[in-house]
Amino acid sequence: MELAQLKYFQVMANIRHFTRAARMLDVTQPALSRSMSKLEKDLDVQLFKRNDGEIELTSEGERLLKRVDRILREVESAKEEASSGQPGAAAEFKLSFIHSLGSYALPHILQDFRTSYPDIRVHLNQQDSATLAQKVAAGETDLCLCSTLPTTEYSAWVYLWSEELFVTVPLGHPFTGRSSIDLHELENEPLIALKSSYSMRILVDQFFDLAGIHPEIAFEGDDIATISGLVSAGLGVSLLPKLAGVEHPGLCYIPVSFPICKRAVGVAWNTQRQLPAAAVRFQQFLIRRFDNAAKIPHDPQTN
Structure with a gap:
């Protein structure tokens, strides 16, 4: 052996x-x-x-x-x-992640990882998808939590979980109370979305292409919390995941009947670089955590 x-x-x-x-x-x-x-x-x-x-x-x-x-x-x-040369010295690694994971998924993941590996130090970096792809390609980060595979020759990506995107409207909107909605029904609605450099925005644009519509963009932001707040204020509608533990009482989340709107999240790394031992541990921790369709903490109503 x-x-x-x-x-x-x-x-x-x-x-x-x-x-x-x-x-x-x-x-x-x-x-x-x-x-x-x-x-x-x-x-x-x-x-x-x-x-x-x-x-x-x-x-x-x-x-x-x-x-x-x-x-x-x-x-x-x-x-x-x-x-x-220093027994007990703390190990460390660099972890990058897309903006939308910072408010709900990543804190739970890091909290559980620290319980298992309290001596490992994680250096965090939050960026948009395009910047993160460049960092992975340049070897400037060890691991990257992102929703799409960086398109470089020496980048690898392993799927971890998927999450549903909902039509998100303010309470009192005519769509409130609907059990489902076809995406083409948003054709005349002002859309509040992430900026074009974010992977979720790329997905949203693809979903609208499938529906055959291109709603007018009322505002482009950098984070889901801001977009949710603007939707809650009645400034438009959006297509967002329902974030566990993030309360927006002024919002209504409606499942999409067509097209199927989901995004996949995984971990990426540069295959030309040797990962630090601490990064390998976190990588294996992630794979074990989400194996066999394990899910991140969620609101039961999102199932």
């Missing part, structure tokens, strides 16, 4: 898909498959149940994962202490 095998196993156990795991590890899928088969042979147990690329852990695999997590944490801790 080799340390590399354990690392491969840990990633496989978290991602549970040969192709995506091989991409994350920067190895070929056949090489990864051979390594896992050899590990099973060495241990004389079946660790995975395989089905067209998708895999599940056996009970033996689940038990091994717990031990491997502990072993690799100890190995990384030993490396950090040896390289720093």
Whole structure:
């Protein structure tokens, strides 16, 4: 049994898909498959149940994962202490994220991560999507939480979760009380939206293209809180996620019947740079957290 095998196993156990795991590890899928088969042979147990690329852990695999997590944490801790010369020195990494995640998703994620890894320091950077893509490409951030894959040659992106976007109107608006709405019905409504450099705005424009309409833009802002406030004041309508824990009593959120309006959120990184051990831990923490359709804290009414 080799340390590399354990690392491969840990990633496989978290991602549970040969192709995506091989991409994350920067190895070929056949090489990864051979390594896992050899590990099973060495241990004389079946660790995975395989089905067209998708895999599940056996009970033996689940038990091994717990031990491997502990072993690799100890190995990384030993490396950090040896390289720093200061036992117990705190590890750190740089995490960038899109604006819209800062008010609801990211605080919950970081709070839970700190519970598991209290000694890891996270340097945060909040930017629009275009700027974040440049930072990932330039290696100026270790990890990036974003809703689209940065389109650069050496960038990778792994899906974590998706969230629904709602037609958002002020209370008292004629649409208030509707159970659903077709997006083309917003054709004559003033639209309040994020600026064009934000990935959510790009998605919103795509959804309106699908509906065959282009509403007049009444205002372009930098954050969802401002947009929500302006909608609440009756200055227009918008297409927004319903943010858990962010109260806007003057708003009504209406599901969209056509087109389906959802955005995917994932974690991106530069595959040409070696991630700090602390960043790898956070990356694995994210994948475990959202595996098997786990959801971020949410309002039940958004389901």
